[in-house]
Amino acid sequence: MDLTKIIAITGKSGLFxxxxxxxxxxxxxxxxxxxxxxxxxxxxxxxxxxxxxYTLESEVSLISVLVxxxxxxxxxxxxxxxxxxxxxxxLMKDAQSDYAEDRVYNSDLKKLFTWYxxxxxxxxxxxxxxxxxxxxxxxxxxxxxxxxxxxxxKSNISQEADTNKMSINDKxxxxxxxxxxTKKATAKKKAE
Numbered sequence: 001m002d003l004t005k006i007i008a009i010t011g012k013s014g015l016f017x018x019x020x021x022x023x024x025x026x027x028x029x030x031x032x033x034x035x036x037x038x039x040x041x042x043x044x045x046x047x048x049x050x051x052x053x054y055t056l057e058s059e060v061s062l063i064s065v066l067v068x069x070x071x072x073x074x075x076x077x078x079x080x081x082x083x084x085x086x087x088x089x090x091l092m093k094d095a096q097s098d099y100a101e102d103r104v105y106n107s108d109l110k111k112l113f114t115w116y117x118x119x120x121x122x123x124x125x126x127x128x129x130x131x132x133x134x135x136x137x138x139x140x141x142x143x144x145x146x147x148x149x150x151x152x153x154k155s156n157i158s159q160e161a162d163t164n165k166m167s168i169n170d171k172x173x174x175x176x177x178x179x180x181x182t183k184k185a186t187a188k189k190k191a192e
Contacts, residue, residue, distance in 0.1 A: 010044035031122050054100035068095040070125045077117045082110045
């Protein structure tokens with residue numbers, strides 16, 4: 001199963017797998033109840049891959065945090081008490097040490113670890129899937145870097161061409177000034 005097809009729906013607990021799109025919405029599979037259901041296109045849906053968690057410096061993707069948790073816990077479910085906030089914060093600190101404690105609420109942590117357990121139970125987070133995700137992420141970053149290098153090279157070539165044009169234009173201008181100066185000097189000598 002693919003993490004990129006997992007969604008959260010506002011007003012509904014748990015996670016859902018996006019199966020298909022219909023004229024008026026989507027068909028999803030509830031990962032807790034294991035039932036298919038139809039949701040309206042007006043429903044507020046968030047792809048798991050588009051959700052972020054605040055860190056001290058910026059944000060980190062929820063999937064990255066889930067991957068980190070899975071590695072720390074050997075891809076197994078975590079037993080926790082939803083009301084034991086200190087344990088939840090400790091688990092989070094262990095997975096993402098720089099998370100912004102003041103901006104990540106207790107309810108967020110409860111949801112995060114509940115979602116993690118749902119994903120493990122449904123074999124969406126497995127060692128193989130995490131490895132595949134990391135390989136795909138590395139490839140995407142490599143393509144992005146290659147693309148940026150290519151743009152940079154094109155920019156440098158363009159700048160060199162502009163510099164060469166300027167050099168040619170400067171030389172032409174210098175030649176024109178020299179010709180004018182020579183003509184004036186010649187005209188002056190003839191006048192004398």
